[in-house]
Structure formats: C-alpha cells, structure tokens
Amino acid sequence: MVSGVRETLANLLAPRTCVGCGIEGSWCCVTCIEHIAWDPNTICAGCERLSPNGTTCERCRPDMVFRGAIVAATYDDPNVQQLIRFVKYAPAYDIAGAFVPLITHTVHSEAGRALREALGENARIIPVPLHPRRLRERGFNQASCIAHALAEQGFGAVREDVLRRTRFGAPQARKSRDARRQSMDGVFAASPDIAGATVLLVDDVITTGVTMSAAARTLRDAGATTIHAFAIARG
Numbered sequence: 378m379v380s381g382v383r384e385t386l387a388n389l390l391a392p393r394t395c396v397g398c399g400i401e402g403s404w405c406c407v408t409c410i411e412h413i414a415w416d417p418n419t420i421c422a423g424c425e426r427l428s429p430n431g432t433t434c435e436r437c438r439p440d441m442v443f444r445g446a447i448v449a450a451t452y453d454d455p456n457v458q459q460l461i462r463f464v465k466y467a468p469a470y471d472i473a474g475a476f477v478p479l480i481t482h483t484v485h486s487e488a489g490r491a492l493r494e495a496l497g498e499n500a501r502i503i504p505v506p507l508h509p510r511r512l513r514e515r516g517f518n519q520a521s522c523i524a525h526a527l528a529e530q531g532f533g534a535v536r537e538d539v540l541r542r543t544r545f546g547a548p549q550a551r552k553s554r555d556a557r558r559q560s561m562d563g564v565f566a567a568s569p570d571i572a573g574a575t576v577l578l579v580d581d582v583i584t585t586g587v588t589m590s591a592a593a594r595t596l597r598d599a600g601a602t603t604i605h606a607f608a609i610a611r612g
C-alpha cells in the first residue's frame with residue numbers, strides 16, 4: 378500500500394516513460410519488453426564456448442571461480458543500454474523498478490530455474506560493491522538494487538556487509554586479460570562471515586568477467602563454498 382502511494386506520487390512528479398518508444402507508464406513498456414534481445418545463457422562467461430545454462434566450463438573454472446553466470450540480455454540491445462545508463466543516473470526513488478521486468482523474465486527462463494535450484498535454500502546475494510567514494514558520488518549502488526530484486530524473487534538474502542571494494546579505480550579496457558586480472562588483485566576484501574555459504578554475486582554488466590571473478594576469488598578465499606553470478610547484461 379505504502380509503496381503504491383509512493384509509486385503514484387513518483388509518477389506524478391516525474392512520469393516514467395519507456396526507453397524504447399517513449400510511451401508513459403513504465404521504464405520499458407510491455408511491447409518493447411517483448412523485443413528485448415534476451416541472452417539464451419548458453420555460453421561460458423570465460424571463453425564464450427557453448428555451455429548449458431551459462432555454466433563455467435572446466436577449463437575456465439580455476440580462473441573465473443564462479444560455477445556459472447547468467448545474464449538477462451545482451452548489452453548490444455539499445456533498450457538494455459538505455460535502461461542501464463538510466464539506472465546509473467536515475468532519480469533515487471525508482472532505480473530498481475527499471476530492472477524488474479528484465480530480472481523477472483530471466484528468473485523464469487530455463488537458466489533462471491537452474492540457477493535457483495543450484496543456489497538451494499540459504500544463498501546469500503552479494504552485490505559487487507562500489508568503492509565508498511564512488512558510492513558517495515552516485516548515492517546508491519545499482520548492483521545492490523538488482524540484488525534486492527532477486528531477493529524478492531526468492532533467490533536468497535542480501536548481504537551488503539560481506540564484500541568491500543578497498544581500492545578506487547577500475548581496470549583499463551585496453552590492457553591484456555592477464556594485466557587486467559593482475560590490476561584487480563587486492564581490489565576486494567571479504568569478511569570470514571561468508572565461510573561455508575553459497576553465494577549469488579550480482580552486478581549490472583559482465584564485460585570481461587574480470588571484476589566478477591576477482592570478487593568471486595575474494596569470497597572463495599574467505600570461505601564461500603559455491604559462487605554463482607548474475608548480471609543484467611553481457612557486453
């Protein structure tokens with residue numbers, strides 16, 4: 378009820394318009410949602426070779442650490458790009474709302490159902506954290522909005538106190554894969570609280586997988602047993 382009132386108020390203050398066609402009422406209307414370039418989640422996030430339900434292949438497992446990664450859509454889709462860009466600079470009242478249709482579609486896909494099963498009953502959902510300085514600039518972490526939306530869909534409990542980003546700055550895209558990986562050493566720190574847990578690691582976009590796997594390695598070193606990954610887009 379309260380959230381309904383808040384939604385109505387928010388719509389009066391700044392009506393939502395579809396990123397695809399501009400129609401009022403939502404950030405992506407039902408027609409445009411139907412035309413999203415959904416990712417079939419049939420590749421390994423490391424080598425991009427075929428792998429069912431986004432499972433990390435044997436060869437990439439030592440490097441990537443996470444068991445598998447699923448994403449909602451391809452980043453090439455202009456509507457998906459718009460939604461992600463929109464959320465980064467969105468008014469704080471509705472950041473998660475923009476991603477909900479993408480998340481809902483994906484959790485009901487075959488890969489989404491397989492992920493839910495693999496996570497079991499007691500998974501911890503951990504958003505890839507921003508550095509505190511970046512968080513202050515932006516006001517919120519878009520990954521944590523996705524984490525909360527996944528918790529609402531019954532994927533586990535959000536833990537934002539486990540993983541911290543201890544270094545400011547991102548790896549440079551021009552660097553080689555090894556150099557990028559090295560530049561992520563020591564970027565994250567994790568609390569031993571996570572020992573023995575199954576984790577769903579969440580970010581907005583998986584590009585090279587380097588950030589996600591650096592976060593996953595940190596969690597594994599802190600004792601997490603099984604780690605899966607979820608993102609809105611691959612690109």
Ligand SMILES: [Zn+2]
Binds near residue numbers: 405407
């Ligand atoms: Zn539309």
Ligand SMILES: [Zn+2]
Binds near residue numbers: 424
């Ligand atoms: Zn692979």
